[in-house]
Amino acid sequence: MPLRFTFRQLEYLVAVGEAGTIALASERVNVSSPSISAAISQLEAEFGTQLFVRHHAQGLSLTPGGRRIFNKAKRILDDAAALNDVAGDISDKPRGPISIGVLTTVAPLISAAIRRSFEMKFPDASVTLHEAHQADLFNMLGRAEIDVAITYGMEIPKDVAFEKIVSLPPFVMLPAAHSLSKKTSVSLAELSAERMILLDLPISREYFLSVFQSCKIRPNITDRASDISVVRSLVANGYGYSLVNMRTKSEFAPDGEKLAFLALTDKINPLVLGLATKQVEHRSRIIDAFFQHVQQHTENHGLPGVILPT
Numbered sequence: 586m587p588l589r590f591t592f593r594q595l596e597y598l599v600a601v602g603e604a605g606t607i608a609l610a611s612e613r614v615n616v617s618s619p620s621i622s623a624a625i626s627q628l629e630a631e632f633g634t635q636l637f638v639r640h641h642a643q644g645l646s647l648t649p650g651g652r653r654i655f656n657k658a659k660r661i662l663d664d665a666a667a668l669n670d671v672a673g674d675i676s677d678k679p680r681g682p683i684s685i686g687v688l689t690t691v692a693p694l695i696s697a698a699i700r701r702s703f704e705m706k707f708p709d710a711s712v713t714l715h716e717a718h719q720a721d722l723f724n725m726l727g728r729a730e731i732d733v734a735i736t737y738g739m740e741i742p743k744d745v746a747f748e749k750i751v752s753l754p755p756f757v758m759l760p761a762a763h764s765l766s767k768k769t770s771v772s773l774a775e776l777s778a779e780r781m782i783l784l785d786l787p788i789s790r791e792y793f794l795s796v797f798q799s800c801k802i803r804p805n806i807t808d809r810a811s812d813i814s815v816v817r818s819l820v821a822n823g824y825g826y827s828l829v830n831m832r833t834k835s836e837f838a839p840d841g842e843k844l845a846f847l848a849l850t851d852k853i854n855p856l857v858l859g860l861a862t863k864q865v866e867h868r869s870r871i872i873d874a875f876f877q878h879v880q881q882h883t884e885n886h887g888l889p890g891v892i893l894p895t
Contacts, residue, residue, distance in 0.1 A: 680709030780825030
């Protein structure tokens with residue numbers, strides 16, 4: 586029985602399912618929007634089912650049946666890409682597509698530089714990047730929308746494997762003009778009366794609050810923000826201090842105001858940044874190559890944009 590679809594059609598289906606719009610999918614696969622629309626229509630006609638719901642001015646979303654076909658198509662493409670691994674075993678050059686998810690607070694610092702260095706080392710790799718909150722990254726792993734996630738080792742699902750990259754203890758972030766900013770370290774007790782700006786993201790929020798609980802201190806939270814750039818600007822403009830786990834090489838907030846970073850004298854459990862994948866018996870060569878590259882890059886050069894603790 587002849588196939589009712591082509592691999593190219595499946596590629597377009599997956600691209601639209603991941604991008605949410607035909608226009609964005611067109612940019613990612615470098616194919617015209619009409620060609621992708623035609624491929625989707627042909628698949629819907631062949632399968633006899635609607636794959637996407639079209640939302641006016643809001644893109645497309647997969648139907649329940651479309652989601653099942655999307656997941657199967659993703660697996661078919663992954664299996665087909667594994668043929669590249671066979672060639673890679675022969676030529677010893679990992680190749681093929683790899684989809685990488687990066688935690689939203691980490692992505693602006695490391696994702697582009699890590700991608701660039703990986704693609705320079707493995708020019709036959711085809712990398713796509715996604716940024717999301719931690720819970721969303723795990724969901725994306727479960728739906729096979731990404732192959733690997735760079736995230737923190739907290740609340741790891743049982744079906745996810747996690748490998749450490751580096752430990753990141755919390756730092757205090759203060760406005761440069763603060764009376765404590767000339768010190769190299771500070772205790773939470775010294776900050777107990779100060780206004781605090783909380784990075785209000787799932788899992789990260791609970792971690793920072795647990796830092797205070799472990800020291801039996803109640804923080805004076807006066808502002809919350811889910812965007813680390815907003816937190817940096819609020820701190821730099823004197824609205825309070827905050828806790829962060831990444832001391833950036835840049836000492837400036839997005840608006841140009843200066844920041845100061847101090848170590849904590851309190852004994853606090855660090856966050857562990859690492860690589861997460863679905864637990865499988867055999868990882869593809871391209872994913873193994875990415876794991877090794879990130880580990881070696883961190884050991885030799887540190888993390889891009891980040892001052893690691895000594």
